[in-house]
Amino acid sequence: MDYETLRLIWWLFLTVLLTGFALMDGFDLGVAAQLLYVARDDEERRVAINSIGPVWDGNQVWFVLGGGAVFAAFPLLYAVAFSGFYAAMFLVLVTFIVRPVGFDFRNKLQAPVWRETWDRILSVAAIVAALLFGVAVGNLFLGVPFSFDENLRMHYDGGLLGLVRPFPLLCGAASLAMLLMHGAAYLRLKTDGRVAARARHTLLTASLFLFLLLVAGGFWVGQIEGYAPVGVPQGDGPSNPLLQHVARAAGAWLGNYSSHPWMMAAPALALVSALAAAAAGWRKWDVAAFVASSLAVAGTIFTAGFSLFPFLLPSDVAPSQSLTIWDASSSQHTLFIMVVAVLIFLPVILVYTGWVFRVLRGKVTAAYIRENDRSLY
Amino acid sequence: MDALDPVLLSRLQFALTALYHFLFVPLTLGMSFILAIMESTYVMTGREIWRDMTRFWGKLFGINFAMGVATGITMEFQFGTNWAYYSHYVGDIFGVPLAIEGLMAFFLESTFVGLFFFGWNRLSKLQHLGVTWLVALGSNLSALWILIANGWMQNPVGAQFNYQTMRMEVTSMADVIFNPVAQAKFVHTVSAGYVVGSVFVLAISAFYLLRGRHLAFAKRSLAVAASFGLASALSVVVLGDESGYLTTHNQKMKLAAIEAEWHTEQAPASFTVFGIPDSKAQETRYALRVPWVLGLIATRSTDEQVLGIDDLVKRSRERVQDGVLAYYALQQLKRHPEDAGAKATFQAYQKDLGYALLLTADGVDPVQATDSDITQAAERTVPRVATLFWSFRIMVALGFLFIFMFAFAFWVSATQRFARYRWFLRLCLYALPLPWISTELGWVVAEVGRQPWVIEGVLPTQLAASSISGLQVLGSLLGFVLFYSILAVVDVFLMRRYIVMGPDEVLDKRVIAPEERRSVRAQERRALEEA
Numbered sequence: 001m002d003y004e005t006l007r008l009i010w011w012l013f014l015t016v017l018l019t020g021f022a023l024m025d026g027f028d029l030g031v032a033a034q035l036l037y038v039a040r041d042d043e044e045r046r047v048a049i050n051s052i053g054p055v056w057d058g059n060q061v062w063f064v065l066g067g068g069a070v071f072a073a074f075p076l077l078y079a080v081a082f083s084g085f086y087a088a089m090f091l092v093l094v095t096f097i098v099r100p101v102g103f104d105f106r107n108k109l110q111a112p113v114w115r116e117t118w119d120r121i122l123s124v125a126a127i128v129a130a131l132l133f134g135v136a137v138g139n140l141f142l143g144v145p146f147s148f149d150e151n152l153r154m155h156y157d158g159g160l161l162g163l164v165r166p167f168p169l170l171c172g173a174a175s176l177a178m179l180l181m182h183g184a185a186y187l188r189l190k191t192d193g194r195v196a197a198r199a200r201h202t203l204l205t206a207s208l209f210l211f212l213l214l215v216a217g218g219f220w221v222g223q224i225e226g227y228a229p230v231g232v233p234q235g236d237g238p239s240n241p242l243l244q245h246v247a248r249a250a251g252a253w254l255g256n257y258s259s260h261p262w263m264m265a266a267p268a269l270a271l272v273s274a275l276a277a278a279a280a281g282w283r284k285w286d287v288a289a290f291v292a293s294s295l296a297v298a299g300t301i302f303t304a305g306f307s308l309f310p311f312l313l314p315s316d317v318a319p320s321q322s323l324t325i326w327d328a329s330s331s332q333h334t335l336f337i338m339v340v341a342v343l344i345f346l347p348v349i350l351v352y353t354g355w356v357f358r359v360l361r362g363k364v365t366a367a368y369i370r371e372n373d374r375s376l377y
Numbered sequence: 378m379d380a381l382d383p384v385l386l387s388r389l390q391f392a393l394t395a396l397y398h399f400l401f402v403p404l405t406l407g408m409s410f411i412l413a414i415m416e417s418t419y420v421m422t423g424r425e426i427w428r429d430m431t432r433f434w435g436k437l438f439g440i441n442f443a444m445g446v447a448t449g450i451t452m453e454f455q456f457g458t459n460w461a462y463y464s465h466y467v468g469d470i471f472g473v474p475l476a477i478e479g480l481m482a483f484f485l486e487s488t489f490v491g492l493f494f495f496g497w498n499r500l501s502k503l504q505h506l507g508v509t510w511l512v513a514l515g516s517n518l519s520a521l522w523i524l525i526a527n528g529w530m531q532n533p534v535g536a537q538f539n540y541q542t543m544r545m546e547v548t549s550m551a552d553v554i555f556n557p558v559a560q561a562k563f564v565h566t567v568s569a570g571y572v573v574g575s576v577f578v579l580a581i582s583a584f585y586l587l588r589g590r591h592l593a594f595a596k597r598s599l600a601v602a603a604s605f606g607l608a609s610a611l612s613v614v615v616l617g618d619e620s621g622y623l624t625t626h627n628q629k630m631k632l633a634a635i636e637a638e639w640h641t642e643q644a645p646a647s648f649t650v651f652g653i654p655d656s657k658a659q660e661t662r663y664a665l666r667v668p669w670v671l672g673l674i675a676t677r678s679t680d681e682q683v684l685g686i687d688d689l690v691k692r693s694r695e696r697v698q699d700g701v702l703a704y705y706a707l708q709q710l711k712r713h714p715e716d717a718g719a720k721a722t723f724q725a726y727q728k729d730l731g732y733a734l735l736l737t738a739d740g741v742d743p744v745q746a747t748d749s750d751i752t753q754a755a756e757r758t759v760p761r762v763a764t765l766f767w768s769f770r771i772m773v774a775l776g777f778l779f780i781f782m783f784a785f786a787f788w789v790s791a792t793q794r795f796a797r798y799r800w801f802l803r804l805c806l807y808a809l810p811l812p813w814i815s816t817e818l819g820w821v822v823a824e825v826g827r828q829p830w831v832i833e834g835v836l837p838t839q840l841a842a843s844s845i846s847g848l849q850v851l852g853s854l855l856g857f858v859l860f861y862s863i864l865a866v867v868d869v870f871l872m873r874r875y876i877v878m879g880p881d882e883v884l885d886k887r888v889i890a891p892e893e894r895r896s897v898r899a900q901e902r903r904a905l906e907e908a
Contacts, residue, residue, distance in 0.1 A: 056491075075469060082457025086843070094856070346480070373885070
């Protein structure tokens with residue numbers, strides 16, 4: 001396989017992995033984020049938590065794998081994004097460290113103080129994580145202040161507060177709305193009674209918010225000074241961001257949609273599905289709502305991916321040193337090995353994950369919690 | 378040294394978080410197999426008690442597992458956050474085993490662990506047993522890929538520098554995967570994990586026996602721990618020896634430092650059992666030496682020499698000189714990528730490019746390095762001798778102790794003489810922290826012994842860090858210390874509580890009246906307040 005194709009495939013894999021993360025770990029985060037709202041007493045909390053209890057760990061691997069895949073396929077992106085966003089990454093880490101211990105430790109003691117504390121920690125951690133992911137994506141559209149020396153050692157001049165800008169905040173809100181919607185749609189499927197009734201409120205509100213925020217974001221992106229490669233990028237050139245030229249222009253992020261109109265399918269899917277999720281939630285068509293919510297999540301992530309393509313991480317202080325899929329990838333050999341690995345293992349993962357979800361089918365109810373008091377979370 | 382040196386702080390942070398993560402990982406590795414063994418016995422014999430054993434030890438496994446998962450993400454993140462130049466420089470190779478670990482192992486382990494805990498009533502006996510084995514398989518495969526990554530840092534095979542991209546790139550992934558250092562490390566490390574799991578079960582079972590509680594449960598658990606532990610402890614020592622043999626060939630400096638072999642001896646070299654290594658005087662004071670032994674272990678021959686630190690520094694010096702030639706050619710290639718002469722020079726000396734980077738790490742431009750700069754760089758290739766010397770000896774002594782302990786436990790268990798050997802049960806209980814000490818020291822030997830390199834001979838640690846401010850790293854470091862300390866307190870508190878509660882109560886074998894439950898809550902509140 002030639003280098004250019006491999007890089008394209010890896011761009012696609014990265015987007016798919018990110019979508020997998022947002023779909024799978026997304027509902028975990030969404031459930032935890034609305035935990036304090038949808039579940040008011042200990043039994044309801046346990047219903048909500050146990051709806052994701054057996055699966056959160058597997059789902060979280062999408063996040064870990066996403067990190068590993070970026071490391072292997074786009075090492076420069078890994079280096080720049082993780083060290084540049086140092087403080088933000090530390091925050092993300094904290095939110096992901098408290099989740100496993102929170103889920104597992106919460107039920108280990110009966111004391112209400114203990115349980116209430118973990119519930120709050122889990123909820124806040126999920127909200128912060130959801131916001132941070134959106135803020136991070138928003139910053140990709142604006143560019144971040146990094147540059148390289150001739151040894152490709154990166155310098156970053158900016159801190160945590162530099163990431164807090166209006167457009168990224170809008171993206172953070174959209175990300176939170178998206179995960180709340182998805183978590184609510186999941187709770188509709190897996191729980192009943194009051195928890196499910198409250199989840200319906202979240203579903204309706206969050207999906208409509210997501211729709212509005214996506215529309216607003218779409219208009220806003222048209223005003224932002226985007227980035228565009230100058231000349232035809234070398235698809236099979238060496239991965240070195242010092243060898244290209246990039247120009248900035250208002251509305252450049254919409255360029256792909258005029259040159260490749262079929263890409264419009266992604267934003268269209270996101271918008272229509274967000275509305276469909278609200279409608280299905282209104283009619284209490286729970287399966288349809290979950291499907292619509294999933295499509296909205298996929299549509300949203302692909303919209304971001306298509307808009308930025310071929311950029312991975314633009315630099316606002318040295319635009320020509322921006323990271324793209326052409327200049328930040330691994331070697332041809334490594335990309336090929338990793339394509340083979342993904343093609344072998346991803347289908348296997350999907351099969352056994354599917355089997356686990358089938359085993360766990362059915363709703364988690366208050367009666368079920370009472371029957372299995374000691375063995376559940 | 379500057380207290381706010383980001384490299385130093387990043388090293389400290391990595392060491393602390395890795396050592397912390399490594400408190401939980403070996404126990405997960407060992408316990409997952411012990412659970413699989415117990416559940417297999419249940420499925421084969423149909424006796425309820427084996428099911429209860431699987432479930433009770435599974436609860437303790439769960440507490441530990443959560444900590445392992447939580448602290449593992451930190452390790453992956455830190456390569457990017459604190460070691461960005463490393464990530465760029467070797468991501469092409471190093472990222473691959475990490476990503477495959479996720480695809481092949483971590484997904485497997487994490488997806489099925491949920492069913493292990495919550496699938497008891499939803500799966501048939503055999504299905505659940507299969508799930509338990511898959512968890513064990515997943516966690517061990519996970520260790521395989523992580524150690525392939527780590528093995529490559531110790532012995533970087535199958536890769537070459539590409540001057541167009543200014544980084545190392547894969548030439549043979551098969552060499553990386555079948556790296557002999559990685560393979561020996563893998564078996565040595567997972568066996569050590571099995572020992573940790575076995576001592577854990579052994580110690581707690583001994584505790585119940587001493588208290589006269591859960592006797593049938595504790596005797597069976599002890600039998601499993603003793604037999605699995607004995608096999609594992611033997612395997613740790615044998616494969617540790619294999620590791621040592623490979624170190625002789627791939628990391629000569631590490632071996633010389635571990636043995637405080639300051640000067641090359643005539644073959645076969647003697648083994649220093651004890652002594653006080655003195656780096657300044659380059660000698661080991663009060664040394665107790667056994668002739669021949671080191672030569673036999675390290676080279677498996679009587680005529681091959683074990684090179685001492687002095688000769689190895691001389692070699693390093695030559696390699697720094699060759700590295701300077703490669704570095705000079707590289708500077709020319711950056712300006713004139715088609716310069717054939719520079720290309721030829723670079724190709725001839727590129728394997729020593731890393732040694733020239735030792736000069737850069739000292740703040741010296743390799744092209745203008747003086748003789749004394751080069752000597753200094755060569756001397757930097759000696760790791761901390763005393764640390765390695767002692768860590769290694771304590772680790773090995775504990776390794777042998779475990780063999781005797783498991784062998785004796787096996788005999789006591791087989792002959793059912795628990796009442797007569799109460800002192801031994803007490804010893805087993807007090808031995809609880811020892812396997813953690815030995816595994817952590819094992820990490821120290823492997824990673825401190827690799828210094829000053831982050832990738833042996835390729836990239837000095839000093840150059841691998843991110844361009845971040847020391848203040849940022851100090852902030853995250855303090856955050857980790859605080860956050861991890863709280864988690865450690867909670868973890869130990871829960872573990873202790875569940876152990877003291879014992880299997881009957883944890884598995885709800887005993888019917889608890891509502892009023893009693895209230896008293897349980899009050900008791901917990903008091904315990905929490907005390908903590």
